Amino acid sequence: MSEKILYTKEHEWVIVKDNIVRVGISDFAQSELGDVVFVDLPEVGDVVEEGEGFAVVESVKAVSDIYAPVGGEIVAVNEELEDSPELINESPLERGWIAEIKVEGVAQTGDLMNQQEYEAFLKGV
Amino acid sequence: MKQTPLTAKHRSLGAKMVDYAGFEMPVQYTGVLEEHLTVRSKVGLFDLSHMGEFELTGPGALATVNSLTTNDASQLAVGEIQYTCLTTEQGGIIDDILVYRTKDGFLLVVNAANTAKDYAWIEKHLLPGTKLADRTGELALIAVQGPKSAPLVEEVLKISLADLKNYTFIETKFKGINILLSRTGYTGEDGFELYFPNALAEQLWDELTAHGEKYGVAPIGLGARDTLRLEMRMPLYGNDVSEEINPLEAGLGRFVKFDKGDFIGREALQRIREQGITRKLVAFTMLEKGIPRQGYSLLDQDGREIGVVTSGTHSPSLNKPIGMGYVEVDNSKPGTIIQVQIRKKPAQGEIIKGRFLS
Numbered sequence: 001m002s003e004k005i006l007y008t009k010e011h012e013w014v015i016v017k018d019n020i021v022r023v024g025i026s027d028f029a030q031s032e033l034g035d036v037v038f039v040d041l042p043e044v045g046d047v048v049e050e051g052e053g054f055a056v057v058e059s060v061k062a063v064s065d066i067y068a069p070v071g072g073e074i075v076a077v078n079e080e081l082e083d084s085p086e087l088i089n090e091s092p093l094e095r096g097w098i099a100e101i102k103v104e105g106v107a108q109t110g111d112l113m114n115q116q117e118y119e120a121f122l123k124g125v
Numbered sequence: 126m127k128q129t130p131l132t133a134k135h136r137s138l139g140a141k142m143v144d145y146a147g148f149e150m151p152v153q154y155t156g157v158l159e160e161h162l163t164v165r166s167k168v169g170l171f172d173l174s175h176m177g178e179f180e181l182t183g184p185g186a187l188a189t190v191n192s193l194t195t196n197d198a199s200q201l202a203v204g205e206i207q208y209t210c211l212t213t214e215q216g217g218i219i220d221d222i223l224v225y226r227t228k229d230g231f232l233l234v235v236n237a238a239n240t241a242k243d244y245a246w247i248e249k250h251l252l253p254g255t256k257l258a259d260r261t262g263e264l265a266l267i268a269v270q271g272p273k274s275a276p277l278v279e280e281v282l283k284i285s286l287a288d289l290k291n292y293t294f295i296e297t298k299f300k301g302i303n304i305l306l307s308r309t310g311y312t313g314e315d316g317f318e319l320y321f322p323n324a325l326a327e328q329l330w331d332e333l334t335a336h337g338e339k340y341g342v343a344p345i346g347l348g349a350r351d352t353l354r355l356e357m358r359m360p361l362y363g364n365d366v367s368e369e370i371n372p373l374e375a376g377l378g379r380f381v382k383f384d385k386g387d388f389i390g391r392e393a394l395q396r397i398r399e400q401g402i403t404r405k406l407v408a409f410t411m412l413e414k415g416i417p418r419q420g421y422s423l424l425d426q427d428g429r430e431i432g433v434v435t436s437g438t439h440s441p442s443l444n445k446p447i448g449m450g451y452v453e454v455d456n457s458k459p460g461t462i463i464q465v466q467i468r469k470k471p472a473q474g475e476i477i478k479g480r481f482l483s
């Protein structure tokens with residue numbers, strides 16, 4: 001049972017708590033996007049497959065798909081983002097979380113990077 | 126990638142640089158929203174040195190300009206400027222440009238992405254007694270836009286702008302060197318565009334920045350340039366107008382002067398005017414959530430496709446999504462409820478009259 005933060009190559013972060021996976025975008029991702037002005041959230045109850053685009057984050061100029069790092073059922077979405085999408089810029093790792101996905105069994109996070117690995121990955125970007 | 130005389134300046138200011146029309150240009154410095162609002166409430170500086178400038182001189186210059194463009198350049202006195210279109214034989218828009226009437230002839234200011242294409246087109250259609258010179262590489266262009274632009278420019282250039290009307294220009298001096306100063310812009314705010322030799326660029330930028338501090342001046346990137354023009358419903362070449370679109374469809378009919386004599390595209394445009402256009406550029410706001418983006422389909426209330434979005438964004442001034450696009454003429458009246466196909470969901474919008482910002 002870990003609560004440490006892990007990252008995908010698509011610049012999402014996940015925090016796994018038992019079989020619940022909380023998802024957001026990294027500080028690097030929000031900085032690249034610029035001012036976030038709209039978040040198209042999934043609905044609670046939606047079932048998503050790993051790798052599927054399940055949310056969309058839009059800045060003034062860019063539209064960015066957010067891909068599900070794990071498959072499962074959406075059990076929570078950050079409704080605060082509907083009125084305050086800028087939380088993704090201001091607090092990407094905390095108040096700017098996007099959704100929680102409930103996985104069947106144990107979340108498979110072996111492919112994801114820890115903080116140190118992600119920082120090394122960014123240097124290669 | 127080509128650079129402007131201010132590229133190093135933008136980098137030192139921490140701008141995010143992108144490739145735009147082959148130039149390395151600043152898309153934003155601190156953020157599009159903040160930069161946009163700075164221009165609406167204070168004053169902003171834009172490096173537009175990537176834009177193209179051509180000089181047409183000689184006894185044939187007026188006839189050449191009038192045969193190539195839709196507006197009537199013979200109406201211009203020295204010091205006046207007009208917005209106009211270069212059109213193909215079929216009436217398609219090759220570019221939308223500004224024409225300045227100078228004492229020696231004309232200065233044409235064209236979109237950066239079209240500089241090479243326009244030059245070739247104009248060169249091919251020069252009438253006798255006309256000389257064409259491409260000044261793009263020698264001239265820098267800084268736009269100063271916003272409610273505080275006049276006091277700032279007055280201070281830096283040590284002149285009064287009280288008598289400089291919109292769409293007119295004067296020649297003045299900075300550090301003893303001639304510069305051209307016009308009251309023009311692409312933001313809807315009061316503003317000026319300064320054309321001058323490349324060598325002056327850093328010095329002029331620095332003085333505008335230093336004197337502008339008390340007015341809250343900031344450098345503005347191409348990101349905010351796009352949202353500023355879209356709020357004022359100004360078309361962007363490549364998005365809202367192109368060679369596949371004619372000026373009548375784009376709502377630019379007032380810049381087409383059929384009675385001025387012949388010009389390239391006149392016959393086609395006259396035929397189109399008589400038969401009536403089939404699609405029309407409209408502006409719309411959203412009644413439901415979602416941001417319209419270029420290429421999204423526009424539908425009627427029954428879900429039938431009636432057109433396409435050509436520009437869309439989140440309006441920083443209104444804090445809501447706005448868009449422009451082409452729809453069938455029968456569905457183009459202000460007040461018409463349309464739908465924008467945003468990913469899987471159609472979202473309702475409403476066609477508006479006039480600009481987004483009054």
